[in-house]
Amino acid sequence: MTEQHHIKLPEGSIEKQTTTLNVGPTHPATHGVFQNIMELDGERIVSAESTVGYIHRAFEKIAERRPLYQITPLTDRLNYCSSPINNMGWHITCEKLLGVQTPKRVDYLRIIIMELARISDHLICNSIVGVDTGAYTGFLYVMQYRELIYEIYEEVCGSRLTTNIGRIGGFERNFTNTAFAKLEKFLNEYPKVLKEFENLFTRNRIFMERTIGGGAISAERALSYGFTGPNLRAAGVDYDVRVHSPYSSYQDFAFIIPVGKTGDNYDRFLVRNEEMWQSLSIIEQAYKKVQEFKGREANVYHADTPEYYLPEKKDVYTKMEALIWHFKIVMGEVDMPKGEVYQSVEGGNGELGFYLISDGGRAPFRLHFRRPCFIYYQAYPELVTGSMLSDAIVTMSSLNLIAGEMDG
Template sequence: MSDKQINQEHRFAKIVREQTFEDGRELNVLNFGPTHPSTHGVFQNILLLDGERIVDAETTIGYIHRAFEKIAENRTFYQITTLTDRLNYCSSPLNNMAWWMTVEKALGVEVPKRAQYMRVIIMELARITDHLICNSILGVDLGAYTPFLYVMKYRELAYEIYEEICGARMTTNMGRIGGFERDWSEAAWRKLDEFLEGFPKAWSELEDLFLRNRIFMDRIVGVGAISAEKAINYGFTGPNLRATGVDYDVRTAKPYSSYEDFDFVIPVGESGDTYDRWCVRSAEIKESLKIIRQARDNMPSGSYHADVPDYYLPPKDAVYNEMEALIDHFKIVMGEIPVPIAEVYHSVEAANGELGMYLITDGSRSPFRLHFRRPCFVYYQAFPELIKGGLFSDAVATLSSINVIAGELDA
């Protein structure tokens, strides 16, 4: 083999070839992904194994790179919403709300209290559906499939609520600059009440199946642990950081959308392992339910959108029947209304951590620059350190517990 060919090899291949053990053992290289069923997305981990134990690991991304940030520079502000849908597609409405709040910050738009409370309901509902998937799928990855099927019907009910509000289920394109496109229907509120009535009992039953289950605990307690100091150094946020004992949450550190009006606690763990991450997400689901009930019971009166005719799309009935409304609709959609020059950063507590949007406008129809701070992209860097020294089966559980969503890796 030539030197050129050796240089083109992955570094693990060279280690395998050169490493020798007196007892005859051999190291092996395993591709964990990019399409492995347990990666829950298109990304790859190259593992160096001594038997079933992981000696070293290297993460690779880029398999679904879509250049969202560059595409945004050639789209109007309304057209960018569909890009945010596809970051964390397990909680799309949360991404939508983050985008609208960023734009409103640049425009100086004051959102009515009612619209803010409605956004809180949607964001917490999205957090629940995201955590529901993460925690129940961890059970699937360890061989417990039935609980996942049991709670999935409530994710479907949440999707039905989304459908009543905006007509879509998974990639929602929900909301508008200043609030919502329309007020919520009676069916949406009825389905929300149905969710609040049935889901808590179902989730408590799932907790009972897992929380003190000896097999479940033996598989994940102490697995994939990280210290608070290392988590902060890596840039962890969200449940993965709070599982280490750090109680940072954007909703309380930098309140937005009237979160300061709500009474809730920030669940934290201690060891930063897979079990603590599961427990923190489970506790957050209960806190989200508390927040939704408070917003539902104390919903302010008033409008569901701000009075910003230059940026808020006129009602469809008016667009179909009035020339002035049709012109306004065209001007807004095509981005012909000037956007003030601004440089803003806004972040929300997304399901996986701090989702930030850094927006620079230059007065044109599209952003001059838009950068997404995707929490999954940040903490996925730590995955090799989390799994080194552990078993391959532990790597599956660890990856599932940190909840890496491939859509946030390649923006």
């Protein structure tokens, strides 16, 4: 929808005309259901106003009527490009409230899954930036390897996109040899593909001209908005939750935090590419550590927390006590301790936080999701004002704005 306006200028001047354009909520370029009302002078953006809430699902209020396990599927539907990180973050939050200590093998298996999810998130983001600058080949190429990641998810938990993966205290079952074989296949094949993907874009003159200088933000402005994740690191700030507030034994791993300088679309692209290399390194380290466990420890995949860990299905079918505990946990008949906790994880696009208040009941008294996309989107009008309309689309992609996470 467009609407024309006339700007009144001093007497004797030529009257100037601007156009109001709705980019979204139903527009393929927005990559989600959200709206940008842009005032255009030709193709240059004079001002912009962003609107969210088109798919608001009131997850935080819904969670106040649900036991802990029934909240996990809600987290899947935030940033669905890397849903296992959301799941793990929620379970780690619950464990913090419940005082559950997870075994090292569980931590390492979680790191493998979370870093696979980070790669999946980044390859989608960067390949879509390529599509929005007119290069479709890179997207088609790397998407085959997102499929390999999804096959690993499927082998571990039976799901692919919205995974509901894991449990409070660990995983629902041990990783199979097939899962590890698929992981090895990915680790062997993806580095070559990632290198070719970088060769397609990194020094490509057209891509550089479309991204360098676009959507730039300074470190000071990024911090004042509350930026985290790759978008903050691209502006030159080396904040990473995995390093500054380690969880799931991330302190046991060696990796680099890539940072940029200008905070523009090109730097965000480069930071995410380098983070994929770092994630591959972390996965290889974690897989090696998992292989070092022998004997009984090699079969540990959850903590000893019977009040919240679902019994194995074969026991539920054959043992009355297991059936009772399964019913009590699924129906939320176990009271949680009173407490107030905040736990954050390094999500695919920034610090994903869970602020949980318990009054001792069977569901949270209050629950708040810190959604990084919602924070980035506040800066979007500032980032695109003065740029061309086509560049505003590239900026939207490079911020990795996910509508499901924005609306919550």
